[in-house]
Amino acid sequence: MRKLEEMTDEQLALAYVEGDNRAFDLLLSRNEVKLFGYIMFVVHDQEKANDVFQETFVKVVTKLQQRQYVPNGKFLAWCMRIAHNVMMDMYRDNRLQNIVETPDDNDMSKIRDEYVVFDNAENTIVRGQVMSDVKKMVNLLPPTQREVVYMRYYQQLSFKEIAELTNVSINTSLGRMRYALLNLRRMAKEHDVFSNITMF
Numbered sequence: 494m495r496k497l498e499e500m501t502d503e504q505l506a507l508a509y510v511e512g513d514n515r516a517f518d519l520l521l522s523r524n525e526v527k528l529f530g531y532i533m534f535v536v537h538d539q540e541k542a543n544d545v546f547q548e549t550f551v552k553v554v555t556k557l558q559q560r561q562y563v564p565n566g567k568f569l570a571w572c573m574r575i576a577h578n579v580m581m582d583m584y585r586d587n588r589l590q591n592i593v594e595t596p597d598d599n600d601m602s603k604i605r606d607e608y609v610v611f612d613n614a615e616n617t618i619v620r621g622q623v624m625s626d627v628k629k630m631v632n633l634l635p636p637t638q639r640e641v642v643y644m645r646y647y648q649q650l651s652f653k654e655i656a657e658l659t660n661v662s663i664n665t666s667l668g669r670m671r672y673a674l675l676n677l678r679r680m681a682k683e684h685d686v687f688s689n690i691t692m693f
Contacts, residue, residue, distance in 0.1 A: 497513075497515060497516055497519050498519070500516070502520060502523060502524065502567070502568035502569065503564035503567075503568055504564075505517075505519055505520045505568075506520060506557060506562055506564065506568050507562075507564060509557055510557055510558070510560055510562070517554070517557075520568065521550070524568065524569050524572060525546075527569060528546065528549070528569065528572050528573065528576060529542065529546050531573055531576065531643060531644075531648070532545045532546055532549070532576055532580070534639065534640075534643045534647070535580055535636050535639055535640050535643070536580060536636070537632065541583075544583075545576060545579050545580055545583065546576075548579050549572065549575050549576040549579050552575050552579065553572055553575055556575070570650075570654065570658060573644075573658055574657070574658045574659075574660070577640070577658060577659050577660070578660070580636075584636070627677070630676075630677050630680045630681065631677070633680065634673055634676055634677070637659075637669055638669050638670075638672055638673035638676065639673070640659065640669075641655055641659075641666055641669040641670050641673060642670070642673050644658065644659075645670060652666045652667055652670070
């Protein structure tokens with residue numbers, strides 16, 4: 494019999510369904526940082542992120558116990574879909590309104606440096622400042638746009654995967670990214686962040 498530590502997340506989920514509570518403890522330890530980071534990136538508030546995280550895992554446990562999990566994809570992606578639905582429900586209930594600022598210690602709101610293309614060697618000198626400015630601008634995007642930026646650039650998901658996770662069409666996902674990039678370019682121009690730098 495394989496040790497729990499050698500199992501994939503999907504195998505651990507099935508083991509928990511069959512009654513092994515230790516499997517869920519390991520699932521939680523493997524995925525809680527990434528899942529909380531995704532939630533924090535979207536809601537930008539520690540207390541509300543904790544609420545979303547807790548409600549998400551209550552739903553995860555409930556769905557697992559009801560055998561609603563089908564291991565045809567990544568377990569983390571399944572949890573992210575549940576978290577997305579929880580956040581959308583909270584937005585509809587006005588429990589996640591008017592959140593813009595990000596705590597200074599939120600190091601999960603990172604956009605990978607390699608997605609910023611510098612036109613010449615001199616521009617690499619200002620890489621650190623530029624990335625700092627990009628993060629600040631991303632934090633000001635509407636939640637749905639911020640979410641797709643996170644999934645695309647931080648999680649490196651395809652637009653098909655993003656559409657499935659957020660329960661929208663691929664065209665809607667592409668549209669949200671398009672508007673996010675347009676907003677980022679507008680903010681960059683207003684604050685003179687980029688000159689010969691493009692973000693794709």
